[in-house]
Amino acid sequence: MTPIAIGRMLYGGSRFSRKLINTSRALTSGLWHTMINSVMLQTQAGIKCTEKGVYMPPCNIYSNYLEPPHLVYLIHRRYSTCEKTSTQILSKLFPQTSMELDDEASRDRRKREEEEELREMERAWKRMKIGFGVFGVGGVIFSFWAIYFFGKPSLDEQGNEVTDEFSSLPLVKQYMARTFKSLNHFQRFIQEPSSQKLLPDPLQAPYVQPPYTLVLEVKDLLIHPDWTYQTGWRFKKRPGVDVFLRECSKYFEIVVYTAEQGMTVFPLLDALDPSGYIMYRLVRDSTHFVGGHHVKNLDNLNRDLKRVVVVDWDKNSTKMHPGNTFSIPRWSGNDDDTTLFDLISFLSVLGSSEVDDVREVLQYYNQFEEPIAKFRENQRKLCEQMQADEFEKLSKPKPMVKNWSRGFMKP
Known part of the structure; x- marks a missing residue:
């Protein structure tokens, strides 16, 4: 779309609003026209009755104040004005239905309107050019500043430049190469987790390492956030959370892995799990950002995936490892929910059965629409x-x- 077309579109919006207002006025005039016709018919009926010798006053509120001749003159003048105004408005909206004569005054008026429209378009185009110019100059200045800031060489403690792989290049290429390196680093910082090893190595004797690892989502699985104008944010515990964590800790190393921010999750988990059944907490900086979703990459857990079970309701967050996922319905805050109690039975049987590869069991149940119902x-x-x-x-x-x-x- 060219700038001239954009200017016409912007100016055409104001013209359309003015035409809309004029149309509403024309419709109002039409209502006046209907009312006036009815009054005139009643007045004529009254006059005919008077000619016959019997005067019947018209049924109108104005008949108590105006005599019929004055009323007819007033109505005729009002009707003529309304008809002329509505004709002019319709002629502007629909030029093909114009009934005006092609005289000198009409041509001059149309010429003046066209000149005014052209002047308004020129003013809009000038304002648009000024805006584009300011935006372009600001963008150029910001680009030079970014290249200088991110492309300058690093300094040591004494203030001397540190030699890097770009020091042998020409000055301009040095700054450009360092800038692109910084941008790529920033992109990887957003898309990739903060560490390639999210959990420490398994515990060694004499400490007891649980045989399996249970990865849980916290939002809408253990707690449900709720916000109102009166109370603000509140978080509701899912029925059976305390029993679920206590029973699962007998067979599983419990890890909370979520895409929420740490400053929100950590206080909630402190209140939710005072006994410390949850051993590790992983938040948004431990996820991969892929396709607009924060994805949990189990390869970075530093655990054998044959013994890792992920319980979640969002399949997008676990799409890298669907074989390790056990999907359950998302909790909406209802008090009659019993999903966690059923999940305790499933995980307890899985943990006590000493299954070598949990993915085989999870793959079997994931083929059903309701895995927990199939387990029951x-x-x-x-x-x-x-x-x-x-x-x-x-x-x-x-x-x-x-x-x-x-x-x-x-x-």
Whole structure:
């Protein structure tokens, strides 16, 4: 889009608003036109009745103050003015329906309007050029300052320049190369985690290292944020959080891994977990920024991925390792939620079964729309099978010789 087209568009907005106002006035005049016609019909009816010898006053509020001849003259003058005004407005909005005569005065008036529009477009174009000029000059000045600030060589404690890989290049190339290096470093700082080793090495004897690692999201999984005008921000605990952390700590090394800021998460976790079941806390600076999402990269956890379970509701945050993810519904703050109690049963069975690779189990349950419901169904079937086996074992008849020998040997 050219600058002239932009100027016409900006100026056309004001013209359109003026035409809209004139149209509303024309519609109002139309209402006056309807009312006046009705009054004139009533007045004419009154005059005809007077000619016949019986005068019937018109049914109008003005009939108490004006005689019919004066009323007719006033209405005719008002109707003529409204008709002329509405015709002019419609002629401006729709030039093809104009009923004005092509006389000298009309041509002069149209010429003056066109000249005024051209002058307004020129003024808008001048203002636009001034704005572009100021913006361009500011951008050039800022670019030179950024190249000088980020491209200058580093200094040591004595104030001497430190020799780097760009010191042998010409001066301009030195500054440009250092600037691009700083920009790339800043980009990596945003997109990549602050460290390639987010957790320390596993504990060695005599300390006890849990056999599995449980990675949890905090927002809408353990707590739910709520904001109102009266109370501001409040955070609600999910039903069963305390029991969930206590039971899972028996089999898992619990790690909170979230994309929230640390200054928000750390005080909440201090209040949520006073017993210290959560061993490590990872926040936004430990995530990868990929495709507009903060993604949790489990490769940086410094743990064997065969023994890492991630519980989360957002699949975008765990898309790098979907095989290690166990998805549950997002909690919206309702008090009748029982998801964590069901999750305790699943994780307890997983931890006590000594599974070598948890990804096989998680992959099986992730193929269902509701993994926890499928786990409950499997547990019910297993319990029924065990009860049936036990009943069959008890109902099986024992050999008579064995029963007799056992009774004979008793004292």
